[in-house]
């Protein structure tokens with residue numbers, strides 16, 4: 001086949017077929033559109049960042065966060081966002097999985113000159129995932145892991161005085177989430193899950209700058225830029241329903257590459273009945289650890305109490321123990337202290353809302 | 357995320373189950389005895405329970421009535437909505453019958469419960485509790501797709517099905533969209549200029565259109581086939597579905613005194629529509645498509661989907677019990693010549709077919725799949741304005757700003773959307789530019805995708821393909837609307853206040 005010219009610059013030789021648009025483009029145009037799309041995502045409307053903001057990149061050593069660290073560092077310089085970037089990693093304590101991938105993160109730290117903080121489940125909760133799986137088995141391990149990771153990221157950020165975490169969720173993740181939420185009737189989440197930035201009343205801001213970036217293109221970008229990342233699946237990864245949705249999504253993409261972005265577009269235009277939107281619970285703080293929670297005890301404290309009590313499955317049922325009194329001999333999570341800047345911002349916002 | 361659990365990993369907040377809720381354990385009940393009457397022997401076992409034959413029919417019928425009655429009694433108090441039979445409607449019912457289980461079962465339920473008086477004068481069987489008819493007259497409309505699917509014609513079967521029940525019958529063919537005489541054949545008068553010669557050029561991304569005298573040497577079938585052939589296989593089912601919608605709507609608007617258009621879309625089909633509509637980028641208008649009481653544009657006619665709580669399996673069982681023959685396979689996924697485009701592993705060529713397979717597969721392990729999906733669909737509301745610009749192809753409202761969104765999230769040119777002052781390009785389409793001859797800027801988000809990749813290598817000769825006349829007509833209408841916006845733009849600096857319109 002004769003080499004065709006790049007359909008963007010019309011001069012260089014096309015090297016790849018872009019997974020997202022099907023256009024044949026050269027390497028440098030590919031970088032350019034990929035990066036510009038991320039920049040567009042970041043700057044849409046008011047933009048997700050403000051000058052001087054401290055931003056933590058949730059870094060797992062996988063492809064998404066590795067490429068995100070690279071691209072954010074680059075865009076921060078190119079467009080002079082004025083961001084103070086950090087790498088924040090969570091060590092779940094999974095032998096043979098996380099200890100390897102953390103090496104990648106440490107490498108990124110050196111490469112981009114970004115400060116790195118690693119926070120482990122062990123130091124925070126007194127439990128590693130290895131031990132949790134030993135106790136609860138392979139069925140609900142991801143529930144523990146998800147709750148613990150979310151809170152660990154917030155705590156890590158708070159310790160660094162950071163009020164904004166960016167994660168490597170990509171377009172495939174977003175589209176899959178839309179499909180999952182439809183299929184399991186999770187209507188309240190359907191509305192919220194599409195937001196570029198989420199911030200419930202009191203927690204740290206979270207953004208997804210890669211929400212429109214195709215997984216295939218992230219891999220392509222890493223490949224051409226020779227970025228190294230760690231790609232082994234977690235040894236405790238489940239393979240149930242989510243797998244179905246992922247396979248379905250890949251099939252949709254095979255038939256029509258724009259399907260991923262089209263699903264996200266649909267997801268963003270969905271408007272739900274009023275009653276659904278209001279259905280969310282009022283937030284308070286955990287009586288035991290001070291973390292944001294919809295109950296007296298936050299999820300992490302409730303799960304931890306179950307683990308400590310040696311319960312396995314019943315540890316999942318929240319609301320059993322709502323006492324702020326810790327049973328004797330149990331470990332607890334240190335108190336959650338929020339960074340100062342957010343408090344100031346919060347006051348400003350309160351004043352602004354009064355002024356209106 | 358590399359851990360394979362992105363959502364649970366980061367958004368785990370408040371989530372009980374990271375994975376899909378599994379199939380509920382089947383209730384431990386005696387499956388030998390009907391769960392409803394607790395007397396008769398069970399004939400059928402479903403997710404909801406085990407039924408004897410009469411109880412099964414009651415269950416189906418009550419779900420049917422629950423959807424049928426409310427749109428016929430607008431303004432009635434909620435609790436009494438389904439209880440009483442609605443009053444006699446002012447117009448006739450137009451019943452769309454495809455020959456599939458959903459529409460055949462719907463027709464049978466309507467007739468067997470005396471919802472429609474038989475126009476052939478045959479005495480209705482007024483046995484115990486037989487109620488007043490709701491429609492004095494009804495017509496069945498059937499659209500034949502045999503010319504594009506290559507399947508057996510069923511027009512005569514459906515005619516017989518209808519006429520045996522004393523109903524009027526209209527048999528249309530899918531290629532009738534290209535028939536200039538269709539409206540007058542249906543009994544209406546042609547009001548618009550002849551647009552049967554409007555052609556589109558698929559070789560250019562902005563899809564320029566031009567008016568050419570109709571070349572009489574091509575038949576409607578040939579024109580439709582060449583339109584289908586010039587689209588990627590993945591887009592053909594969407595096109596057929598828009599043609600079907602258009603023909604049914606046209607029949608409803610043209611036949612005398614139609615007050616309701618009844619579609620036999622089952623819960624299964626609706627669930628497929630929710631998922632495939634999402635994947636096609638039709639999320640914005642999805643609530644209108646799903647609605648059980650959608651008022652057709654510029655009319656008082658209400659389009660209803662009374663089968664929306666009944667699955668295709670249940671409808672098929674109804675038909676089997678009553679000895680009614682059905683054909684449930686549409687065959688839209690393999691019309692036209694094969695393309696070199698990607699297919700899913702199972703062989704599906706379109707998002708619609710893939711979704712159908714996916715939901716069917718999932719339903720075997722998760723029997724509540726269809727109802728859960730529909731529960732989500734029911735909660736969606738249409739946020740837009742139905743009186744705004746209309747997409748010429750799907751005839752649904754076009755979503756404002758969608759093209760700008762796409763231009764920013766999937767760049768197809770290197771011009772900076774910021775510098776070009778709100779006139780971003782998408783696949784070379786200048787959305788803010790003069791659009792007088794271009795089809796692309798008038799299309800909705802999803803239809804533009806459907807018609808894009810209408811490919812260079814597929815079309816022969818000059819690449820010009822005949823558009824169905826209705827589309828041509830709509831294009832010229834929407835171009836007038838765009839032109840008005842441009843006028844306003846030109847004088848924007850001189851307008852002191854936005855006028856009230």
Ligand code: SF4
Pocket residue numbers: 092129141142145146234235236237238359360361364365
């Ligand atoms: S897959 Fe592994 S890392 Fe991911 S949530 Fe589950 S246990 Fe944690």
Ligand SMILES: [Zn+2]
Pocket residue numbers: 006007008009010011012025026027028029030
């Ligand atoms: Zn190039």
Ligand SMILES: [Zn+2]
Pocket residue numbers: 286287288289290291297298299300301302333
């Ligand atoms: Zn707590």
Ligand SMILES: [Zn+2]
Pocket residue numbers: 390391392393394395396407408409410411412
């Ligand atoms: Zn019974």
Ligand SMILES: [Zn+2]
Pocket residue numbers: 747748749750751752799800801802803804
């Ligand atoms: Zn459309």
